[in-house]
Amino acid sequence: MTRVAAPKLLLVLALALAAVYLFPLYWMYATSLKGASEIFANPPTFWPREPDFSIFPATWERRTMDTFLWNSLVIATGVTTLTVLLGTGCAYVLARYRNPWIDIGLFAILMLQVLPASVMITPLYVGFNQIGLLDYPRTAVIIAAAGKSIPFYIVLVRATFMSVPSELEEAALVDGNSRWGAFFFIVLPLARNGILVLAILTFMQAFGEYIYSKSIITTQSLQPASVGLSGFLGPNSTDWNGIMAYAAMYVTPIILVFVILQRRIVSGLTSGALK
């Protein structure tokens, strides 16, 4: 193998792997445009013979997607706000102070991340029920999901804060700023990229949150789109193009955000590691 051939070969390999990963996504879009009989055609058609775009408005109407997506938006916004507000301060403290208690705290936070949502839901449900939080199911989901996303957020934002030299803060203190001022006007602007990227990732994750919403929210008009989609699926469901149209409308905004911001997201995730 020559030196020139190696990068080309790797490129081909990367494209092949990407095709495998992205195929379900393509299949979702393709299936949503197919007619009922074409979906079950054997062998399957790779390109819809008669693309029917009317499935999108029809599904939107029939499944009250505006309500579902609105609920998803409310929950994702709530989770992101709570995570950024609580997680940023916590990450900063964990980045700046070093003592055994901080190490214990960091370890506890990492442990929290290990626990899966499906294990957490039972105790959370019982607890929420006892304090009456189940009467506000979306708030309950926001709190539960934020608890799940904060550890991830803290660990990565902490790395961002650690890449901001503490001498800059000290210079600001000597220059006449207060502790709070130095944090808000020197440290935060320099950590802005990392915080922004993690806020977006948190938002996207919360937008697709399922387990807590499914278990806690029983009123259909308060359920997010993820739960709405699962209600669509039944043991005898045949409405595959409707399901695919629903899924397409649900994930397309997230995919668009990711594509638009991907350059920033990648650089933000590595900014703590590389200096």
Added chain:
Amino acid sequence: MSAQPQIELVGIDKHYGSFHALKNIDLVIPKGQFVALVGPSGCGKSTLLRSIAGLESITGGTMKIAGAVMNGVPPRKRDVAMVFQSYALYPHMTVEQNLTYSLRLKRVPRAEAKKAADEVAKTIGLQQLMHRYPRELSGGQRQRVAMGRAIIRNPKAFLFDEPLSNLDAALRVHMRKEIRALHDRLGATSVYVTHDQIEAMTMADHVVVMRDGVIEQQGSPLELYDTPATRFVAGFIGSPAMNFIPGTIAADGQHVTLEIEGVAALPIGRNLEPGRRVTVGLRPEHIEATPGTSGQIVLPVSVVESTGSLTYLTTDGAPELTVVITGRSDIRSKDTVGLTIAPERVHIFDAETERAL
């Protein structure tokens, strides 16, 4: 120079948990003086500077700046400026914004701040760089911005934390002079931390040598050079470092017997208790070397190094001695030299306490 103290430290103590970082530091810095804190790393010099800035709290003692007690006062209310080793320029601000940051915090009107920034930029030669970001500047330029940020505030004291250690040798020598000239022009009070004794000797009016959290000795640079109070100060000040030879005071009390074989007793020009165990200190530049066997100490030479203006001889044997000769020398390695030293140039330290006798 007025005698009014600008910074006054009385019995300063600092503990980090069980570690005693500063031990009973007393230091008075008159207004307009340039004071250097020197010592090996970990001696507490940076901790002391950061305590003056208010970045570290002190555990005991009294700290006064311009007559006001500063214990527990936050940095922003101390009116001191600090230049950091890494410069600590705000990366998201231009040079001008960096310079005027402290003024903006004080709510100085925009036009006035700009005028002050222009003036400072002229003083330190930054006019062309006002709209650049720190990442677009060279090391020397960043250093200047860091200086400018301190100057613009007209503070009660300037604190420097090894500001030149990131520059190359030539620029360091240049900035040394520039900082000192700036200090004189502004009539400022400066405290300068360095581990480089040459920087301390050349720049400061008053040098404070620290070791393990205590002040070993303080005084003018030449006082420290001529009359070091301890063996540590003697070894730290002066380059190349002083030669140390173990010895014993002879029976007459006016000579010292060196622990080098076949060497006669050296006259010491003072009267000490006979039989006392001591360490003898000889500065390389105070030893006269002549080829041949005439001299107080006769030893073979192992290495000869010449810089053109100076020649360094290293003798064979233990302990090896370094000798500096001004100009060139005919002495070659393996030759035998006779070394002579004037009695008043012989430093004697107690072997136990390491204090000068």
